[in-house]
Amino acid sequence: MAPSPPLRRVLSGRDTLDTCYSIAVNPIQTEGLGKRFGRVRALEGLNFSVPQGAVHALVGPNGAGKTTLIKILMNIFRASSGSACVLGVDSKKVSGRVFESIGYVSENQQLPGWMRVGAFLAYLRPFYPTWDTELEGQLIRHFDLPLDRKLKQLSRGMRMKAALASALAFRPKLIVLDEPFSGLDPLVRDELGKALMERAAGSTIFVSSHDLAEIEGLATYVAYLDSGSLRFSEDMASLIARFREVELTFDAPTAVPQDLPANWLHASAADCVLRFVDSAFSQDKLEAEIARRFGPICKAEYKPMSLRAVFIATAKNNQRAR
């Protein structure tokens, strides 16, 4: 995707523009991205991209580095190594007019609490050439925002709604959400999720969360970050297709064999049943491998897994590996 003319104007480093421009087919792209805080390594060698138009979820346990990554993309933090491009702009140069195309909402963002909701939206309006007052009105109605209330007087959920309204009303090309649903009740989560899908059609959405249930219905792509390293990043359908809970039933009690393939995770045996998670599921290959290792068996079941189950299986495997 080429940077828009206003974006081009704010880019001063020609080399950076060329590098980012040439690889910027995706709204977000990182190469060997790393970040250290003193001796603590928060991110390491991150290579991933967010495709145009995707709803890309970034998942991982608390402290995995999700917020750090997003803050680097938003040029709030500086990367210690590697590079990141956001809408064709080097993340170190993401500022000013670049934000005319980015809607960013974070759970811990400090909003001007003294402002009333209406004044807050009115204040932001002139900053964005693409601000859509009709969409703003729809969002206000949809979220039932009290325009005459001060932001600091709003509940957490209402404040998030106000922040989201202010981030959607200018129809940003890229929406970046850092733990947007954290601490919200299920009703508000649902409401925000729906609004996001309805009102942000056409935008690329990059959303971080440690709660998979909240993004499962939204995301088309998912990346899993753990201890600062990217474990996987792929589209949701292939991820779900890749993981299977496998249950093999033998005619006699069995134990967990040695030297299992690397993609067989969390193998456990109980009586005549051997269970494991296959993280590279292909029925033909799996059946061939089972036949090679165990010969004929009584029964083989391959159950699809929820995103949450995939997440837990991967996280546990990483913990064990550490």
Place this chain on the structure above:
Amino acid sequence: MSQILNIFQKDARHHWPEVLVSWALLAVYVWNQPREWANQTVDIRLVSVLLNMLPALMVLSWAFLVARLVQGESLVGDRQFWVTRPYVWYKLLAAKLLAILAFIHFPLFISQIVLLRLGHFPVLSNLGSLVEIQLMFVLILLVGAMALSAVTSGIGQSSLALLIVFLLILGIDGISSLIPNSGMVDDAGGVQVLLYIACCTSVILLQYIRRRTLLSRLVIVGTIALMVLALALTPYERILRHMYPLARKDHPLPAKLTFDRALSFAHERRQPGRWMEEEISLELPFRIADLDDKSVVEIQAIRLDLELPGSRRWSSHWHSLSNVLAYGRTRTWPRINIEKKLYDEIKDTPVKAHVVLGMRLFRLGAATSVTVVGDRASLPGNAQCVDDMSLNWLRCFSALKRPKPVLIVAELPNAECQVAREATAEESWATSPATYSDLGSDTGPDFDLSPVQFFSVGLSRFYFYEDHEIRLPVCSGTRLFVSKPELQYAVRDEFDLGEITLANYHATYPRKIVPPAERQPRAPSELLPPRPRA
């Protein structure tokens, strides 16, 4: 431009209470100034104290307002909503500067114009100087307040930072007082001011462009370290010797000064030692000869070196003085301090002494004669004066700067102008006339909140030995001769005093010089009865 105005309007809506407070303080200041000029006081003690504190309160209210404006879009931390909005750094900075201009500078500018009008001074001809004062405010006060606000995230942090800066200034001042001669060289001060402005400006730009708080704070700490280093490493002695070179053919000594061994202070009885006193003041008698009528000499610096018993040496290092030698002067008593402990040890022992005096020579221009009419006088430089009979001085007011350098001479006391009998009961006058001088440089407008500068002109005349003087009353009809001295050059003169006994040059009270001065025939005006006090 629309972004600048948008942010400005938001700030105006948010910070109107702080703006109103600062405007209210300014309004009270403008109301109170003419009362101060007229020497009117408020009877209620608390109000009087508050009025005295007004300038400090105003500066604090401005610093507070600057901090609130800057921290409205805090530059510290990573959670502010504005950081991920399309703010353009220079527009944000411009909006803040616009707010400072509109809420602080513009009202101050208007108030200064109002004060000039109230003081009956012309406004148009002083506009340039008013703008210059505003620039000084920006460079000295507001840039500092902005820089501190830019590296702190709230009023609490800013106040703490301000306290730390205040303590650091005290510390630097303390270090300065420990470094010999450091108080004598202005150039080092110039370096400090440049460092201060460069530091504040770079911190503001660094924060607005990059929001690198840690780096900005390091810049501040580094600058303070540089200031201390500059203070410690400046070669003051070499600079002072350069400032006051030895006399040469084209820059001869302006007058012949000789140490007068014949005079000393007598101590009538044993003085009760003031145990808190840490220093003893010595006054060394010098005779003056060959002082040209058209010249004025200011002894600006003194250094005393002593050879103590046991081949020890002691130096006072350079100290500042302001002994002005003008027409008719025959003696001067440069004053130097010595530690009491050392003085007590050697006061009665003859010690070899060496004195160095740093002097500036001024050439007098043509004098303008000004006559006091009633209780008023207009001095050159558009200064208006009122005779304050209770204090024997003229209370003078001028626009933006006091006239300087200036020398005023008057034939006082005279037949028309009475002097209290008790003032002349013991001693007769020296031959030199009553004078007032301010030999400071004319360096543009004085940095002050008020554009109307107050200064007092007291005409003092020396007694016979010219070791002390008294301020004389000015009356209607008194003629003042006002000259503008022009600086020619500076030189130093060095004197080997030979062996002296320090106790002879320590004045105790009542002051008594031996040999005592002979009584001179009194002028008729000295014999008039004391004039009634106003």
